[in-house]
Amino acid sequence: MILQVDNLTKRFGEKTAVDHLSFTMDRPGVFGLIGTNGAGKTTAIRMMLQMIPANEGTATWGGAPITRQTLRFGYMPEERGIYLKTKVLEQLVYFGQLRGLKKAQALQAAKDYMKRLGMSEYENTIAEKLSKGNQQKIQLIATLLHDPQLVILDEPFSGLDPINAQMLRELILELEDQGKFIIMSSHQMATVEEYCKSLVMLHHGKTILQGDLHKIKDGYGYTSLRIAGPESAIAMAERFGLQYREKTPSASVFTLPENGAAQAEAYLRAILAQDMMPTTFVMEQPTLHEIFIEKVGAQEGRAAQ
C-alpha cells in the first residue's frame, strides 16, 4: 500500500495554511511531519483524513481517496479529548464500536491495551480522575484499538513523563514492527529524528524540506567536529580551517567548512603525528534541529527580500 499526498492546499480567507503539500509514504515505518507551531501540520492531517475539505489536492491510500471506508486509520490529536465524566472502559468500547468493532471485540481490545499500558486498574474509573499522562494513554488506546493500518500521532510525546514517554517509544517501535504506517507530527526535532526515516518540514504552510532523513543529512555532509583530549591538540584545530563553535561538558565543538571532511582528517593525522591522542574525535552531520533552523532562516531571509 502507498500513502500518496498530492498538492494538498488549504486556505482560510487570505491565509494559506497549507500550500501544495505533497509526499509519498511507500513502505511501513515512521514518517515525520515537522514544523513550528502554526506551520500547518494539524491542518494537513485534517485534510488528509477528510476532517476538513481541501481547497486543492488529494490524499490517497492505494490509489483510492482516503475515507473512513477505504482506510482503517487511527488519529491521536494534539489536543487530547476524552469524555471526562465517563468511565474509561465504557468510552473506549464506544470509540471502538464507532470504528467498526463489535462490542465484544472493542471490549477485548480495550482491555488488552489497558493491560499493555499498565492501566487495567483504571477500567472503571471516571476519566477526569486520571492523571494527564494516563488520560493521554487512554487517548492512545482509543487511537489504536481498532488495529489501524495508518496511525497518525500529533505531538505524541507532549506532556508525558519520562516513564510514559519510554512506554510510548516502545509501543511505536512495536507498531513499526507490525508493519504499520505511522505519521508523527511534532515540533520536537529530536523526537522525530529518533524515529523517522522520511519527513516533510513545513514552515508557514510551505514545504521547506522533504525526503529520506539519511539522504538529507548525507546531502549536508559533515558539518561539525566534536573533539576531546589534550588542550594542545584542541588548540591546533583552527590552523586547519576548523572554526571553534562551543565547549560542552564533554568536548569542544568546531564547525567544519563546506566539504571540510578532508581538513578534519588532516587535523587528526597532524595531532596523531605529535602523539596527541584525542579521547573523542567525531565528525557529525547536522542535527534535524540545525537543518530546520538553517532552512527556516533561509526562508525568512527570502521572505524579507
Next chain:
Amino acid sequence: MKQSNQIAVVARYTFMDAVRKKAFWVTNIIVVALIIGLALFTPMIGEDESDMYISGDAAAEIEIGGGYSSEIYLIDESGGLLGDAKNYLEEYGMFEVTVYDATQLEICKQLLEENGGAAVVRISGDDGLPLVEIITQDDAWIDTFQIEEAFNALNRTLQMKARGLTDQEANDILSSALTFSYEIIGEAESGSNMLIGSVLMILMFFAIYYYGYAVAISVATEKSTRVMETLIVSAKPSHILLGKCIAMGTLGIVQMTGLIAIGGIALSFFAPESTFEILAIEPIPITKILLILLYFALGYALFVLINSVCGATVSKTEDLNSAMMPATMLTLASFYGGYFANLMPAAVGVGTGANITTYIPFTAPFSVPFLLLTSDVPSSTIAVSLVLLAATTVLIAFISTRIYSASVLHYGARLKLSAVIRMLRDKNI
C-alpha cells in the same frame, strides 16, 4: 462500517449516557412525586359544589382543618314555627344539631368560633312567618345554600302536612325528580380534551426545549473537551448529529410516555370517575395519536437540529446560552403563537379551528396536535401542514448538517452569523 450502524452506536451511547446521569433521575423522581401529588389532590378538586348540593352524606363526612363541620347550633325563638327542626335536619342527613335556648346566642357564636361547625342558626317568627338567621365564620368553607335548602325542605314538608298530606306523600313529592337525557348538536365551542390538548402542547414545548438544549450542550461539551476531534475521525459529523438527535428524541418520547402513563395510573387510582368527565377527557383515535407522534418527531427534529448547530458554533460551554438565544426565541415565539392562536383565537384575531399557525412549520408542531385532540381537522389541512413541516425539517437538516460539519472543528471565538452563512456558501464543505 454501515452508516446506520454508526448512527445507532452514537444514539445508543448518547441515550445511555443521558439515562445514567443523576440529574435525569432526580428530575424524574420530582416530576413523578408532583404527578402523584396532583392526582391525590384531584379528588378535592373533583368534589365540586354540585356534589355538595346533591350528596348530603358526602358533605356530612367532610371536615377540613377544623374550620368546616356539619355541626349546627340551633336556637328556636319562633315557638316551633318550623316544628321539630332538630330531628328533621338530622334525618335530612346533613347536619348534627344541638339546640340552645334564646339566651345562649353569644355562647353559640363562641362555640362556633372556638370549636368550629357549620353555623349558628336562629329561627325567629315574624307575624307567624318563620325567619331563619344563619351565622357562619368568615373563614369557614360553608355554602349556606345547603342550610337554606334543608330549611326550605322542612318548611315545604310542614306546609304540605298542613294541607293534609301524609308524611309519605310529602316525602314522595320532595324526593320526586325528573329524568333528563342530553344531546349536544353542532360543533363544540369548547371541545372535549381541551385540558389534555393544552397540557400536551406545554409538554411538547418542554420536550423540544429541554432535549434541544441537552443536544446543544452535549455538542458544546464535546467541542470544549476536544472529544469532537476523536469522534469525527471515526464517524461522519452528520451521523454524530443524527445519532444524538435520535437518542434525545427517543429519550424524550420514553420519558414523556412514562410520565403520562404514571399520571394516568395515578388518576385512575386516586381520582373519582367524575374527574374524567370534569376534565372532558374523551378517547383519542389511534390515527390521531399517530399523527400527534409524527408532529412531535418532525417538530422535535426541526428545533433540535437548530439547537445543535448553536452548540457547534461555540468552543466553550459558557458561551452556549448566548449562542442559543435566537433558537430559544424562535422556540418560544412558535410555542406562544400556537398556544394563543388555539386557546385564545379571538385575542389574536384568528378563527377557531385550523388557522395560520397550522401551516407555519415552526408553530404547527404545537398547534396541530392541540387541534387534533380538540376538534376534527380536515385531512387536506393536515396534509398541507405535514408537507410544509416535513419539507422545512429536511431543509433545516441539510443546512444544519453542513454548518455542523464545518463548525465542529472551529475553535476560538464564537462563530458569528456572517461566518455561518459563509460556511453555508463554501462549496468545499
